[in-house]
Amino acid sequence: MQTLYMDYAATTPVDPAVAEKMMQYLTSDGCFANPASRAHMLGWFAEQAVEEARLTVAKSIGCDLREIVWTSGATESNNLALKGIAETRKAQGRHIVTSAIEHKAVLDTCSWLETQGFEVSYLKPNAQGLISVEQVKAALRDDTILASFMWINNELGSINPIAEIGAVLQEQGVVFHVDAAQAGGKVAMDLTALPVDLVSFSAHKFYGPKGIGALYVRRDPALKVAAQMHGGGHERGMRSGTLPTHQIVGMAEALRIATDRLDDDFQHLTQIRRQFWQGVSTLDQIAVNGDLERGYPGILNLCFAGVDGESLLMALKNVAVSTGSACNSASVDPSYVLSGIGLSRDKALGSLRFSWGRFTTENEIEQAVASVKHAVAALRG
Template sequence: MRRIYLDHAASTPIHPEVAETMLSVMRDQFGNASSVHSFGRDAKRLVNGSRDKLSMALGCRSDELVFTSGGTESDNLAIFGTVAARADQGRHIITTAIEHHAVLHACQQLEKQGYEVTYLPVDRYGRVHPEQVLEAIRQDTILVSVMYGNNEVGTIQPIEEIGSITRERGIICHVDAVQTLGSLPISCAKLPVDLMSFSAHKINGPQGIGALYIHKDLNIEPVLYGGLQERKRRAGTENLAGIAGFTKAVELIVANIPERQQQDELLRRTLLDSLEKSVGSEYFHVNGASQNQLTHIVNISFPECDTETMLMNLDMEGIAVASGSACTSGSLEPSHVLEAMNLPQNILKSAIRFSFGLGNTSEEIEYTAQKIGTILERIRKRR
């Protein structure tokens, strides 16, 4: 049975050049970057050299990047680190209803500690509007956290406009850019934001490594203690192979953003065109924005078939896609993102996320559409 991977928004295969880079480090570099002997100094040079390359690719200073264990830790460090540093200035936070759970659950934890959180609604395309942020700001607002591109429907948020609003008022702005890195050009210095989270495994890098951009004028409190690494902002022995692999992955993908966008748009168009032929345009619905959206993510509902049934049937055909829903006690709960978009129940409960990346071909997409057509036809005959 052939296997087709269309879940790159969840995690991506490692690029061969990234794997080679990591293997070289794992084979030849084993010193601790905090050690003063030659092995430690070699490790330190690798960390610093990687940070320099990464900062050039992301448009920031090298001392503005903190290596973390991935997107979740980066989000947590940004949120908890900011509120701890500004506890005397206010206890109000603004975010959106469609954030990744790494942000939402962090905010819910802060609510238990007495902070107030405003969860901004979105329109039917999954977009928050800058004026909503402006209206929600209070005298005691200390942090606004808004993702760049949504991981379920791909909608891109107006980060520049939101960042301008927060900067004018001296409020910290955090952006979760985990899903956006490699899909859009990013220059931290040019964007009016203070914190930005990244992760390697979304861009053909290794799992378990990420970074947080922290503006040079911003001080945050650490959430991990035990060492002086990362300028005392994130304790823990550095993941040498992960850092080297992350840096290589960023260099590769940033250099090829136009080509990636073109390829992803081709696959997106192929999927929709093929579904029209094999399913019929009246039998599926595309969720999210048609413009201002990440090209590698397409969220589609098939109202005749619930999400779980479609997922299982495609998996049996060797095709990996995602629901964007939470799995609790073995059953799927509706996606909080689609719920926030106020979609009808038949659309909400039949949504599938397709996400493209390294290795995908138009032929695979056409094959997937054909299989979906077969699955739907089989379901109709059972009625």
């Protein structure tokens, strides 16, 4: 039985063109050397590949190549941004603002910072999963040093007003970190024009390899990020560790392709979501969690009233979906994101996240719709 993969928000398959390019930097007949080895030509070639990749990423998101710091992914980028700024700015204040439905990589980092003497305000989103500019304004204090909000929510697809929030924070001199794990390669970006200071990316969310990401750090003498990993002083002292040339090249190629295909991919996802929703919306007692019209079309979170989400998950043997973030997939508790937007425990437990991507076909959607309708009818029966 063919598995219909509809969990793209958890991870995406590597684009074949990306995998082919990565192979050129793995084996002895390719550019496999350590990019920090400056004593021989092979090291120079590897370093050149890393810097060309840095330039490609910078062009794709609209920034200077010197503003890109390689990391192992968005989790490390989030940790580096939050802990790094908290450490360098604690003399100015110890107050941080974020939302209650951020990714665990932000929430757990904030929780740890609270044990270090920082105070965190967790803003409650509206029913669509959005944080308003007014909420941010009201939460700011004289000792607020940092705010962190995700661009696109990983469970709902809701898109926060990043530019408007950033303008408020910039006016107040508050450092703004954005978790763009779900936005990189999916929405148009010009970070130079946006009032943001730090932005986290993860390659495996846009058809690149797992284990590689980046942190955008705006070039500003006053913006200092304390290193959280120490060693050889790589990445301008912000992140030590031997750079994985093949993964970096893969991330850059994946982002280049995604940027070139931005409009085509968005239109494809919009059509896919429309087809899926039209198919399943004929079911009784089904509702969208989030905003169907204005949310990112690659994610659709649905509540099936009267059905347990885990049971539905098991009944959908040929459809790969999730009850929420992959980081919390082993939990039997309801999604904290769904609870955070006001859903009851039963409704949160009766919800599933469907997410699609570049390689999802209309035929797969048709099969998935049939599977969902059959499973829901069987469970309710």
